[in-house]
Amino acid sequence: xxxxxxxxxxxIVRENPTFVLAxxxxxxxxxxxxLTNGVGMGIAATFVLLGSNVIIALIKGxxxxxxxxxxxxxxxxxxxTITEMVMxxxxxxxxxxxxxxxxxxxxxxxxxxRAEAYxxxxxxxxxxxxxxxxGVGFTLALILISAIREFLGAGxxxxxxxxxxxxxxLVLGMPPGALLVIGLLLGFFNMLKNRKA
Amino acid sequence: xxxxxxxxxxxxxxxESVSKTMWVVAASxxxxxxxxxxxFGLSSLWVIIVAVISAxxxxxxxxxxxxxxxxxxxxxxxxxxxxxxxNLPPDVPLWLPVVGSCFAIAxxxxxxxxxxxxxxxxALVGRxxxxxxxxxxxxxxxxxxxxxxGFVQSMNYDAVTCATPLALLKEGKFAEQISYIxxxxxxRPGCIxxxxxxxxxxxxxxxxxxxxxxxxxxxxxxxxxGVFTWIFGGKGLFAGDWIFHILSGGLVLGAFFMATDxxxxxxxxxxxxxxxxxxxxxxxxxxxxxxxxxxxxYAILMMNAATPIIDRYTLNRIYGTK
Numbered sequence: 362x363x364x365x366x367x368x369x370x371x372x373i374v375r376e377n378p379t380f381v382l383a384x385x386x387x388x389x390x391x392x393x394x395x396l397t398n399g400v401g402m403g404i405a406a407t408f409v410l411l412g413s414n415v416i417i418a419l420i421k422g423x424x425x426x427x428x429x430x431x432x433x434x435x436x437x438x439x440x441x442t443i444t445e446m447v448m449x450x451x452x453x454x455x456x457x458x459x460x461x462x463x464x465x466x467x468x469x470x471x472x473x474x475r476a477e478a479y480x481x482x483x484x485x486x487x488x489x490x491x492x493x494x495x496g497v498g499f500t501l502a503l504i505l506i507s508a509i510r511e512f513l514g515a516g517x518x519x520x521x522x523x524x525x526x527x528x529x530x531l532v533l534g535m536p537p538g539a540l541l542v543i544g545l546l547l548g549f550f551n552m553l554k555n556r557k558a
Numbered sequence: 559x560x561x562x563x564x565x566x567x568x569x570x571x572x573x574e575s576v577s578k579t580m581w582v583v584a585a586s587x588x589x590x591x592x593x594x595x596x597x598f599g600l601s602s603l604w605v606i607i608v609a610v611i612s613a614x615x616x617x618x619x620x621x622x623x624x625x626x627x628x629x630x631x632x633x634x635x636x637x638x639x640x641x642x643x644x645n646l647p648p649d650v651p652l653w654l655p656v657v658g659s660c661f662a663i664a665x666x667x668x669x670x671x672x673x674x675x676x677x678x679x680x681a682l683v684g685r686x687x688x689x690x691x692x693x694x695x696x697x698x699x700x701x702x703x704x705x706x707x708g709f710v711q712s713m714n715y716d717a718v719t720c721a722t723p724l725a726l727l728k729e730g731k732f733a734e735q736i737s738y739i740x741x742x743x744x745x746r747p748g749c750i751x752x753x754x755x756x757x758x759x760x761x762x763x764x765x766x767x768x769x770x771x772x773x774x775x776x777x778x779x780x781x782x783x784g785v786f787t788w789i790f791g792g793k794g795l796f797a798g799d800w801i802f803h804i805l806s807g808g809l810v811l812g813a814f815f816m817a818t819d820x821x822x823x824x825x826x827x828x829x830x831x832x833x834x835x836x837x838x839x840x841x842x843x844x845x846x847x848x849x850x851x852x853x854x855x856y857a858i859l860m861m862n863a864a865t866p867i868i869d870r871y872t873l874n875r876i877y878g879t880k
Contacts, residue, residue, distance in 0.1 A: 541665070
């Protein structure tokens with residue numbers, strides 16, 4: 362049990378996919394404009410990670426070595442399609458806001474990376490908690506980035522204006538703002554890590 | 559006893575130091591600032607003061623937080639503050655220079671490791687950040703007060719907003735009424751430090767005579783912009799109003815005081831000429847075909863990014879090697 366909790370926790374801080382492994386930066390940069398988008402993207406990716414990790418851990422013994430990656434992609438694509446359809450049905454506004462980045466979860470390197478590096482070598486329960494931890498870590502990173510960008514770039518959080526008379530710095534809502542915020546946060550977390558070491 | 563001094567090379571030193579250079583450059587910027595305050599009224603003086611103070615404060619704060627030596631005395635943060643203020647419209651709300659200076663020093667300079675390590679000109683980083691974040695304030699210019707009675711007039715009414723000559727040109731409304739002599743003297747709407755060409759030239763000539771800047775970057779920069787706008791700026795080829803293009807916008811300020819920044823420009827003469835031509839081409843292209851009316855700041859930043867490559871390919875041959 363302790364090991365499972367450890368598998369879960371490592372994705373949040375020690376091996377955070379965004380700030381430590383620097384995986385999946387493309388959707389992070391693109392969708393972190395608003396907090397709603399960030400949370401939506403995080404939950405979608407977590408669901409896909411969880412599903413694909415479990416299925417791949419289940420079938421890892423029966424796929425031939427040479428077609429491993431195509432098989433992973435098929436499994437991942439299945440879960441992405443489910444996510445996309447659910448999102449289209451129950452939250453069309455979020456689907457429109459995230460746009461192409463929902464189907465692109467298929468090629469999100471966190472998902473394939475965990476399938477390849479972890480689920481294909483570990484048990485189902487370990488893979489489940491690994492996927493959950495990575496997903497939560499990714500979601501938390503997205504929440505942090507998109508909260509900073511939405512607050513400073515538009516003056517709102519979840520679309521609600523917070524401070525009267527606050528003049529938002531428009532650049533943070535634009536692509537350069539994403540690179541700036543992620544760069545500074547990466548630097549900050551590296552600094553914390555170096556200080557601890 | 560021992561009359562021979564044993565030391566490693568270099569053996570010839572002169573009395574120049576980083577801080578002396580910086581303060582001389584700061585002094586050479588004074589005429590343009592005085593002219594700007596004279597032209598646009600006291601509000602621009604406040605912008606300059608606030609920008610300088612917040613640049614110094616940010617520098618000191620970061621150096622204290624990162625436990626480095628506080629080096630306000632070297633004057634580089636002072637210059638960043640001045641240059642940033644010179645790149646702002648005269649009537650901006652005062653929080654704008656504060657944010658701009660903090661960003662310029664923190665992100666433009668200290669994140670890279672402080673003076674000498676920054677790849678981009680910090681003042682321009684600050685300006686471009688403000689431009690992308692608060693375009694409303696950054697593109698609201700005021701009419702120059704009439705020279706002579708300026709300070710009296712500024713008390714009667716706040717300001718008359720209007721477009722810069724380059725912005726008018728971009729909209730297709732060429733400002734015929736602004737003569738070359740008015741452009742030269744700075745009697746036109748624009749940023750605080752960029753308008754008075756004659757004051758900028760006084761500072762630049764001072765730096766030339768003292769040997770702090772060489773002709774390689776500024777002259778090639780201005781000439782390239784002039785030639786390019788002469789060829790492509792008019793209705794047909796070779797019909798552009800190149801004098802207008804040289805005298806308007808931030809070209810002169812950028813060419814003499816920002817493109818020549820030692821840290822972010824190439825080291826060799828050959829490289830500096832390439833740098834100047836690149837800046838000139840980019841400025842002219844942005845002005846003639848780009849989305850913004852003025853491109854000097856973007857041109858210099860882009861060439862800053864190209865500086866390491868230019869340096870790599872323009873190494874001087876060391877005597878005795880192939």
